Amino acid sequence: MAQTITSLSLTAADDVKILQQIATAVAETLGFKRFHATRLVTCALELARNVIEHGGGGFARLSLHEPRGGAVMLRLAFADQGSGIDDLEEALAGHGTRAMGDGLGLGLAGVRRMADAFNVDTGATGTRIHADFAAPVETSDLARVAEDAGNRCDEILMRESNADRRIRQLETDLSARELTIGEVHHRTANNLTMIASLIRMEQRRAEADETRDVLASLGIRVDSMARTHKLLQAGTGETVEPGPYLQQISALAETFNRADLQVEVEIDSDDMPIPARLALDLGLITGELVTNAFKHAFPDRSKGRISIRLVTQNDTIFYRFSDDGVGLPEGHKPERSGSLGWRMIRTTVSSNMGHMTVDVSGGVTVEMSFPRIS
Structure with a gap:
């Protein structure tokens, strides 16, 4: 038997x-x-x-x-x-x-x-x-015990089979999601790049200096977003290495350099990736601050220096921007300014649960801190 x-x-x-x-x-x-x-x-x-x-x-x-x-x-x-x-x-x-x-x-x-x-x-x-x-x-219990043991084995096989199917399905879904996200980043980057090109075309056609400056600033904002999406498309996750990204953003702003003014932009960043949303926002902030420095910090000077530092310590991301320009008049508080640029900076810092301080004596120094939320 x-x-x-x-x-x-x-x-x-x-x-x-x-x-x-x-x-x-x-x-x-x-x-x-x-x-x-x-x-x-x-x-x-x-x-x-x-x-x-x-x-x-x-x-x-x-x-x-x-x-x-x-x-x-x-x-x-x-x-x-x-x-x-x-x-x-x-x-x-x-x-x-x-x-x-x-x-x-x-x-x-x-x-x-x-x-x-x-x-x-x-x-x-x-x-x-x-x-x-x-x-x-016991011989008399053989059939019953065999059935009990078989039932336990069936439970194991069912559990493992379902687990395997779930794992395979999750892997498939994840691959499809990553492919879709990559395509979204690709299309978004292309669209933003095209918009930035159109802005630059209008900038070259503009006759008034003020109009050209406004369009140049707008172009940098749009281009910085495009570069974020390009980095995300090439990456493996929803994070960005900040160093190369900030270098690209600052290079965009260096288009404000002219024959009678050469500004050196120095980037100091660790290798810790930061969340994509924060990277995008810091790109906008950096572009805005660098643009402002080129436009206002170095009157009657032929050289200038801008420093940007970004480091992650424990669960906090620290960002620091400084220039060696003329600073601002005593009592002037740019963080409370009603200008579009500073309103954008304040809103961006707040939306990322960050904290900001500004020092305008002996140049402009802006320090920010953000919680590192994946």
Whole structure:
């Protein structure tokens, strides 16, 4: 009389992990003591590993048997699709690859010693192994216990199958999401670049200096957003390395350099990526501050210097802008100014839960801090 508990295909390392759960659950359901359960699971893992690594895959079957005149036995049956074991006697004696194994180190010889009964049938079409273990089960309970053990195995297989499907679906969804986001960044960057080009065309056509300055400032704002989306398209996540990005933004503002004024812009940043939204906003802020400095900080001078520093310390991002220009009149508070640029800066800092201080003595220094929220 035999009662099948469960069977499992063995093709990958993950299948061995599932078999470990199944063998452990079966041993517990049948009432094996811990020592005997450990031997049983160890043998199951060794045989499963051999099937996958040396036999090209196969299957495992667990069943309960009632030999004539004997105790109830739990049988571990394994079959592979390999070319067979070249020297079975050597393997069973503890020699050769199949004998030693390179996982648990038991091999066939070790399994043979642990099992209460052991049988191997090998040939050109594959290898079949039976390893029997005396089970602490009464004959009258054989069918019921086999059903209980089978139900536990079904739960494990169902759980693992659902988990695998969920993981594969999540991976597929994530890939599709990343592809979609990348396409959005690509199209957005192209559209913004085109808008920036149109603004520059109008800037060149403008006759009034004030109009050209306004269009130049607007072009920098739009171009800074375009560059953020380009960086996000090329990246692997919703973060941006701030150093190269700020270099690009400051280079845009350097278009304000002219023959009688050369301003050096220095960027100091660590390598810690920052969230994309904050990067976009800091790009706008940097473009605005650099533009203001070029326009107002260096009257009657041929040279100037701007420093921009961005570092992350613990969970806080610190940003500092400073120029060595003339500063502003005493009592002037640009952070309270009604100009479009400063209103944009204040709103941007606030929307990122940041804090800002401004010092206008001996040049303009703007310091900001933001919580690092992924």
